[in-house]
Amino acid sequence: MSFKDKRNPVSGRWARTTGLITMLILPLGLAACNDPVDVPPLDSQQIGYRGTGMEQVSNPGLDALLVKLNEVPPPIYDPVPADGPMATEIYQNIQVLGDLTADQFDRLMAHITEWVAPPEQGCNYCHNPENLADDSVYTKVVARSMISMTRQINSDWGDHVVQTGVTCYSCHRGAPVPANIWFAAPPPTTKMVGWDGGQNHPVEAINYSSLPVDPFSAYLLNDEAIRIAAPKALPGAHDAPIQQTEKTYALMIHMSQSLGVNCTFCHNSRSFGDWTQSPPQRTPAWHGIRMTRMINQDHLKPLTDVFPENRLGPLGDVAKVNCSTCHQGVNKPLLGAPMLRDHPELWGTADFSQKASGTAALTFEQP
Known part of the structure; x- marks a missing residue:
């Protein structure tokens, strides 16, 4: 026993215990440093007078991760012309999308299935396969309200969504329930x-x-x-x-x-x-x-x-x-990608075409 241990045996045990805990925790702390959020150096951009704290801090280590998390899936099918029979002439119980043709309606349903439904369920996530007009599946009632909501956002809230707009994918990202x-x-x-x-x-x-x-x-x-x-x-x-x-x-x-x-x-x-x-x-x-x-x-x-x-x-x-x-961690959802441009079925009363948006409105940069 050392002189220190003779004076206070507890302190010796404490030192040995502390050393053991440090040996166990230190690798975990070092591993945490591999998190791109914590890895320096950080970048800062001055956006106001010097010394006033007017700056934006970013982490270059996150850039690749954010790009990956905000990839936009390409359309399954190209937009279809607004001609042919209306959806209400082909299908029953159309309450929200009555202004679409049958082809436009089918295209939107295919994309919603891709954006929201579990792969193993597909269309059956929202529909009774024995009767597609049936409203007994609660997810169909919810989806109808969400489609109406999406169109209202795109029609009435341009002061927030500007020419980017929103689709079901903006929140769902391929999952039945949004992550946040x-x-x-x-x-x-x-x-x-x-x-x-x-x-x-x-x-x-x-x-x-x-x-x-x-x-x-x-x-x-x-x-x-x-x-x-x-x-x-x-x-x-x-x-x-x-x-x-x-x-x-x-x-x-x-x-x-x-x-x-x-x-x-x-x-x-x-x-x-x-x-x-x-x-x-x-x-x-x-x-x-x-x-x-x-x-x-x-x-x-x-x-x-x-x-x-x-x-x-x-x-x-x-x-x-x-x-x-x-x-989801970026100041412009999906890094500002104009995904809605390819899905006119969700425009509502607004125009999100390339001609309406213009090149300047679609130039997005992360601060």
Whole structure:
């Protein structure tokens, strides 16, 4: 036994235990450094005055991964001319796509099957194979609402989707359920150590922070005020409680993570609330928040009674969307690829043709 061990045998055991733990954890830490998120060097781009923190930080190690994750599948079939018999003349119970010809209708169904349905089920994921007009399969009712939603987004929300638009693939990416959805969080419970206020439950949607776990019910389902910065740095200058500030921060962290950008992508560090000093990206983000509320309120919430119990959240609510549902780590979904141009069946009342979009509108760059 060493002199140190004679004075305090516990410290010797502690040192040996600590050394063993270090030997076990160090390889794991080194392995984590292989994560492209953590591997330096990082790139930064100055977008404002020097010393003001107006910059965007990116990681070149992520570029190849993001490109891979946002590959756009080519069309299975080329667009077909809008002639021939209408879908309503060939098929029964056409409620949403009555403006399409039968050929256009068949083409869209083939692509939806490719974008959403499990390969082993195909058309039967949404249809009763014995009677395609039957609405007893709940996924058909859901799909009908989602088609209507997609067309409404493309028709009415150009201030957010501009000339890129959306298709079913924008969110589903080949899966029946989009990867990033959310349910209302159960209310916080009072414990012996106090009331946690719905905080300190780290989840990926808010970047594992200790902020409120569910800012989405307040801001992306309901219409609570998000802009809560006080006009003056003095007591009594603003009535918003700290809890509302924390929820706002949770939403902003979610948006930053979902789009793969810094706060200064949409805000000026000098005055986060001043629209006159904000970068132009803040405007489509504002419209995007309201578009997301529309999706959750008008298209998803009404489907609560359609979904089976196993598809609902812990409080019995339907799955809803947030920014990451579509963006998935990039500021332009699918890196801005004009996928909708090849699928006029989903344009709605808007025109997403190459002639309408123009070359300049389709030049996309990552910040």
